[in-house]
Amino acid sequence: MPLETCSMILRHRRAALALGAAALTVLGGWASTAAAFPNYPITEGQRRTANEVAQAGVPLSELAPDAPDAYVVKRGDTLWDISKLFLRRPWRWPELWGMNMAQIRNPHLIYPGQRLVLVRKDGRAYLQFDDQPGVVKLSPRARASDVDGGAIAAIPLHLIQPFLNDAVVLDGNEFETAPRIVAGREGRVLLGRGDSAYVRGELTPRRDWRVFRNAKPLKDPVTAEVLGYEAAYVGSAEYVRAGSTVTAADGQTEIVPATFTLTTLRQEAGAGDRLAPTGPRDEPNFVPHAPAQPVQGAVVSIYGDGLSAGQNQIVAINRGRRDGMEAGHVLAVLRTGERVTDREDPARAQLKLPDEAHGQLFVFRVFERVSYALILTAQTAVRVGDRCTQP
The missing domain is CATH 2.40.10.410 (FlgT, C-terminal domain)
Structure with missing residues (x-):
């Protein structure tokens, strides 16, 4: 496939990812320009540190004792991993980025297959890409990816992905009045994936819902202040049928709960579990950095x-x-x-x-x-x- 065609496909697919869609990306052995990527969260303080380091490099004392002379980025590496290789303090990632800002304009544009070279000169250290032809060669090929363009992540995202949207802390215990599961089919107490759950409460006709266990208070261990209410994520459910009221043979009004199907579960659901609408998924772009103020x-x-x-x-x-x-x-x-x-x-x-x-x-x-x-x-x-x- 010609290089121009690969570049065109890559641009379109990255645009789709910027909108939150999963896409196939073409992984080459090159670093693309920053303009093809979403704007990542780089603070002014981080940029200032990087600019300062870019002018003079990093003192050799800031390097890790066994910092390698060169390193080829591997699939599965993170920015944190690479920072640990070269620096004593991996959270000081702007220094790694700023060692050569002319080439590493954005730390998120570091790819598997790229070769990083550490240059030591006059008591300072500089990090740069090795652009010599033939050093690393990867043939362009299509692969499924949920990482932007195949660039390495800042930290191991798979460890926190389940918590980005499903772990919830509320200012008040809003779940006390949220729709709740009142029963399962055929009197089941514990409900699994694919089971029907009957729900009572104020519902909107949305298809996708999340299921939570009753929220517990989070207390400050120092002041005993209630900081919020943590709702444990149980799973997800799909809205099937609205509830209603019917008149029984004896003339009494009976409540018919809404019907849901449990689609994914982390633990078994049951009566008393609460439901909340599924919101938009966050697209994390993490940049490890130390707080600017004391904590x-x-x-x-x-x-x-x-x-x-x-x-x-x-x-x-x-x-x-x-x-x-x-x-x-x-x-x-x-x-x-x-x-x-x-x-x-x-x-x-x-x-x-x-x-x-x-x-x-x-x-x-x-x-x-x-x-x-x-x-x-x-x-x-x-x-x-x-x-x-x-x-």
Whole structure:
């Protein structure tokens, strides 16, 4: 296929993705211009850092001890992975991007097959693409993709994709009055995929609905303030038939609930579960970055009612939109230091050991007073009450 034809197809398909549609993309071994892509969220602070680094490079002291001289981007890599290879602090991704802004104009335009070369000169480091012909050669081919043009993602999106729209935190417990499942066919208590669910409540004739378990309050572990109500996602349902009222033989009015079919489930549904209309799907464009202002927060809950969590699990923290949190913020999570007794001291002095960082969080969904975060790393289990700060 001629290169001009490939480029034309690529432009059209990327435009479709920008509208939120799944498309087939043509993956070549080249980097396309930024104009062919949607505008990704790059803050002024990140751009300023990148511009500063672009002028002078990065001090060698900022490089990871075992930073490679060259690296070929692989399918499945993320911007976070590559940042860790070259930099001591991977959340400082603008420095990786800014090492050579002339070539890496947008960190989202880094593709599998591209070769990144680290240049060290006069105590500074610069990152650039190796454009020598024949270094890396990938034949254009069609493949199904839900990633924009095959460019690498900032973080492992598959870990948080289910939570982008389905995890909900409400300011008030609105689900108390939402439509609810009152029964299943033939008296079934637990309902599975494909089962009918009978629903009572105020409904609009929309086809697609989400099913949630009754919301639980999220309390600040420090102040005990109720920050919101977390509704656990159960699955999805399809509207089949409207409810009605009928007159029985004895003249009494009877309520006939609406009928739904359960289409996908994460757990079995049952009477009392609530329904909400399905909203538009978010198209995430995450850019890992440290908060511009100091953060003093704490872990509120472990998603799924666990007592502790490890790497790749989800937690809620007591900082949200009102506190300046943004999707993409990277935070350090700290374990509160223990209180011990100095047994060699005749007065038996009580000591408070220092708080120690033991992991990193990546904020990916922000509500007014609460945010969800992915545990990127954890040396020990993360628990409710653990503090989180800027890295």
